[in-house]
Amino acid sequence: MINFLIVLFGVTMLYVAATSRIEAYVRMLVAQGLVLFLLVVADWQNFHLLNLLFLAVETLGFKAIIIPWFLRRVVRRNGVFRELEPYIPNFFSVVIASLIFAFGFVLAYGSLDFAQDIKPLYFGVSVSTMLTGLLVITTRKMLVTHVAGYMMLENGIFLLSLSMAREMPLLVNLGVLLDIFLGIFLLGLFATKIKSTFDESKIDALTHLRD
Amino acid sequence: MLIAILILFPLAAGVLLLALKSKTVNVATIYLYAVLHLVISVWLWRQPSSLLPFFLVDDLNILFLLVLSVLYLGVAFYHGDFLKQSGLSPRWHTWYAICLLLFNCCMTGVILSTHLGLLWVFVEGTTLASAPFIYYEGNKAALEATWKYVFICSVGIALAFVGIILLSMSAGDTVSLFFDDLGANAGKLSPFWLRLAFPFILMGFGTKMGLAPVHAWLPDAHAESPAPISAVLSGTLLNTALLGILRVYRVMDLAGQAAQARILLVAMGFLSLFVCAVFVLKNRNYKRMLAYSSIENMGLIAVGAGLGGVGIFAAMLHMVAHSLGKASLFLTAGNILGHYGTKDVAGVRGLLRVDRATGWLWIIGFLALAAFPPFPAFLSEFLMAGAILDGGNAWLLVPFFLLLTVILFGMGHSVMQMAFGDPNPSVRSQRTPLVNYIPQVLFLAVLVAVGLAMPAPVYDLVQRAALSLGGGR
Numbered sequence: 001m002i003n004f005l006i007v008l009f010g011v012t013m014l015y016v017a018a019t020s021r022i023e024a025y026v027r028m029l030v031a032q033g034l035v036l037f038l039l040v041v042a043d044w045q046n047f048h049l050l051n052l053l054f055l056a057v058e059t060l061g062f063k064a065i066i067i068p069w070f071l072r073r074v075v076r077r078n079g080v081f082r083e084l085e086p087y088i089p090n091f092f093s094v095v096i097a098s099l100i101f102a103f104g105f106v107l108a109y110g111s112l113d114f115a116q117d118i119k120p121l122y123f124g125v126s127v128s129t130m131l132t133g134l135l136v137i138t139t140r141k142m143l144v145t146h147v148a149g150y151m152m153l154e155n156g157i158f159l160l161s162l163s164m165a166r167e168m169p170l171l172v173n174l175g176v177l178l179d180i181f182l183g184i185f186l187l188g189l190f191a192t193k194i195k196s197t198f199d200e201s202k203i204d205a206l207t208h209l210r211d
Numbered sequence: 212m213l214i215a216i217l218i219l220f221p222l223a224a225g226v227l228l229l230a231l232k233s234k235t236v237n238v239a240t241i242y243l244y245a246v247l248h249l250v251i252s253v254w255l256w257r258q259p260s261s262l263l264p265f266f267l268v269d270d271l272n273i274l275f276l277l278v279l280s281v282l283y284l285g286v287a288f289y290h291g292d293f294l295k296q297s298g299l300s301p302r303w304h305t306w307y308a309i310c311l312l313l314f315n316c317c318m319t320g321v322i323l324s325t326h327l328g329l330l331w332v333f334v335e336g337t338t339l340a341s342a343p344f345i346y347y348e349g350n351k352a353a354l355e356a357t358w359k360y361v362f363i364c365s366v367g368i369a370l371a372f373v374g375i376i377l378l379s380m381s382a383g384d385t386v387s388l389f390f391d392d393l394g395a396n397a398g399k400l401s402p403f404w405l406r407l408a409f410p411f412i413l414m415g416f417g418t419k420m421g422l423a424p425v426h427a428w429l430p431d432a433h434a435e436s437p438a439p440i441s442a443v444l445s446g447t448l449l450n451t452a453l454l455g456i457l458r459v460y461r462v463m464d465l466a467g468q469a470a471q472a473r474i475l476l477v478a479m480g481f482l483s484l485f486v487c488a489v490f491v492l493k494n495r496n497y498k499r500m501l502a503y504s505s506i507e508n509m510g511l512i513a514v515g516a517g518l519g520g521v522g523i524f525a526a527m528l529h530m531v532a533h534s535l536g537k538a539s540l541f542l543t544a545g546n547i548l549g550h551y552g553t554k555d556v557a558g559v560r561g562l563l564r565v566d567r568a569t570g571w572l573w574i575i576g577f578l579a580l581a582a583f584p585p586f587p588a589f590l591s592e593f594l595m596a597g598a599i600l601d602g603g604n605a606w607l608l609v610p611f612f613l614l615l616t617v618i619l620f621g622m623g624h625s626v627m628q629m630a631f632g633d634p635n636p637s638v639r640s641q642r643t644p645l646v647n648y649i650p651q652v653l654f655l656a657v658l659v660a661v662g663l664a665m666p667a668p669v670y671d672l673v674q675r676a677a678l679s680l681g682g683g684r
C-alpha cells in the first residue's frame with residue numbers, strides 16, 4: 001500500500017513535467033499533499049501524538065488545501081492559465097524527467113548496500129522529485145510555476161525526511177520551516193504590487209538587472 | 212549567560228521598539244546592541260564560554276564572531292546619519308531597526324550554533340530578516356532583486372536541508388548532528404552517504420555564500436540594498452554561510468573523505484574567480500562591481516580552504532581582509548551615491564575634487580581589496596599561491612594570477628575613472644557628516660595594523676581557527 005502511494009507520488013511528477021496547464025500543477029500539488037498525509041498517518045508509530053497532529057495539519061491542511069487554493073486564486077486573478085513557451089518543449093521535459101527517475105532508481109538500488117534502514121523506493125522517488133522540481137523551476141517562465149516547482153522540491157524533501165523519521169523525527173519537523181518561504185512567495189505573488197509591476201508575472205520580466 | 216544576551220537582546224529590544232515607535236530610541240538601540248556585541252565578543256574571546264548544548268564559543272567561530280562585531284559596530288554608527296537622511300516614517304524606521312537587530316541576531320546564531328540543524332534554521336532566519344532591506348528603494352528593480360534573492364536563496368537552503376538529511380543518514384541512529392559528536396564519531400559515518408551529502412551542503416550554503424555557479428542573486432541584492440546593508444551582506448552574511456560549509460568540511464576531513472570536498476571547493480572557487488573576471492570588465496554599476504568582487508573573494512576563500520594546510524590559514528586571514536575592506540568600500544559607495552545620485556560608473560567623475568576624503572577612502576579601500584601591501588589580503592593571496600605550489604599543482608598558478616590580474620584591471624579602471632577627472636556639472640555637492648567617514652577609516656586602520664605587523668593575539672586568533680580546521684602555518 002505504501003509502495004503504491006509512493007509510486008503515485010512519482011507519477012504526479014511525470015505528469016507535471018508533461019503538462020503546461022498551471023491548474024494541473026495545482027491539482028498535482030493537492031495529490032502530493034494527500035499522499036504525504038497518508039504516509040505520515042501510515043508511519044504513526046514513529047511520532048508522538050502532538051507531533052503527529054502537527055504533521056497531519058501541515059500535510060493535509062497546508063500542503064493539500066491552503067497553498068493550492070492560494071495558487072489557484074493567483075492563477076484565476078491574473079487570468080493566465082497556461083505556461084507559455086517554456087525554455088524547452090514539454091516533450092523533452094518529459095524525457096528528461098523520465099531520465100531523472102531512472103537515475104533516481106539506479107542511485108537508490110546502488111545505495112542498497114549502504115542503506116541501514118532507508119527504503120530504496122522512498123529514496124529514489126524523493127531524489128527524483130527534487131530534481132524534477134528543479135527542472136520545473138529552471139525550464140518554465142511563469143512566477144506561479146516557479147512557486148509550484150519550489151513546492152514540489154519541498155514535497156520531495158518532506159518525503160526524504162519521512163524515510164528518516166524513525167532515526168530523526170526532528171528532521172521532519174525542521175523541514176516544515178521551509179514552508180515559511182512558500183508563505184512569503186505566495187504573499188509576494190498575491191500582493192497587488194507583483195501584478196502591477198511584473199507584467200504578466202513572467203520571469204522574462206525579471207531582466208532589468210543585468211550586466 | 213553572555214551568549215544568551217547576544218541572542219535574546221534583539222528579540223526583547225524588537226518588542227520594545229515596536230511598542231515605542233520612536234526614531235531616537237530605534238537608533239539608540241542599534242548603537243547599544245553594537246557596543247554590547249563587541250564588548251561581549253571580546254570578553255568571549257578572552258574567556259570562551261557556552262550555552263550548552265546549543266551554543267558554544269570555540270577556536271573557529273570566535274574569529275567569525277569578532278569580525279561580525281567589529282563590522283556591525285562600524286555599520287551601526289554609519290546608520291546614524293543614514294537613517295536621518297532616509298526620511299522613513301516612524302513606522303518603517305522602527306521596522307528597519309527591528310530587521311537590522313534580528314538580522315544580526317540570526318548571524319550571531321549561525322556563528323555560535325553547535326548543531327547543524329540549528330545552524331540551518333538560523334541561516335534561513337538571515338534570509339528572512341534581510342529580505343526587506345533589499346526592497347528598501349521600493350521600485351521595480353528592488354522588487355526584482357528581492358524576489359531573486361529570496362527565491363534563489365530558499366532553493367539553496369532547501370538543497371542544504373537535503374544535505375543535512377543525507378548526512379544524518381550517514382550518521383544513522385547512533386550519532387547526533389552536533390558538530391562535536393559528528394567530529395568525534397567521524398569514523399562511524401557511512402562514507403557513501405557522506406560523499407552524497409557534501410555536494411548538497413556545498414551547493415546549498417554556497418548559494419548563500421555567493422559561490423559560482425549559484426551566485427545569481429548576489430549582484431542584484433548588493434546593488435539594490437542600501438549601502439550599510441550591502442556592507443553587512445557582503446562583509447558578514449557570506450562569512451556565516453562559509454562557516455556552515457567549513458563545519459561540514461571538517462567532518463568530511465575527519466572521516467577521511469576530504470579529497471572530494473577539496474576538489475569541489477577549489478573548482479567552485481576558480482569558477483567564482485572566472486565569473487567575476489568576465490563581468491567586472493564590462494561593468495557599468497559600481498555597486499555591482501563590488502558585489503562581483505565579493506564573489507571573487509569568496510572564491511579565493513574557497514580555494515584556500517580547499518587547498519588545506521597553509522591554504523586554510525590564508526583563507527581565514529583573507530576572510531578578515533575581505534570583510535573589513537569590502538564593508539569599507541560599500542560604505543564609501545554610499546557616500547558617493549549621496550553626492551552623485553547615481554550608481555553608474557559613467558555618472559561619477561572627479562570624486563577627489565567633489566569630496567576629497569571619500570575619494571581617498573574609495574582608492575585606499577580598492578587597494579586593500581586588490582591585495583596591495585601593506586594590506587593583509589596581500590599576505591593571504593601570497594600564502595594561497597604558496598599553498599597551490601605545496602599542493603603540487605603548480606599549473607593552477609597560471610589561471611590564479613591571470614584571473615586576479617584581469618579583475619584588478621577591471622576594478623582599477625572603474626575606480627580610477629571615478630576618482631580622477633573633472634566633476635560632472637550636475638553634481639550636487641553636499642556636506643557629508645564625519646560619522647560617514649569614521650567607520651571606513653577604522654576598518655582600514657585595523658587592516659593596515661594587521662597587515663604591517665600582525666599583532667600576536669590576532670595571529671593567534673587566525674592560526675587557531677585554521678588549526679581547528681586541520682590547517683595552519
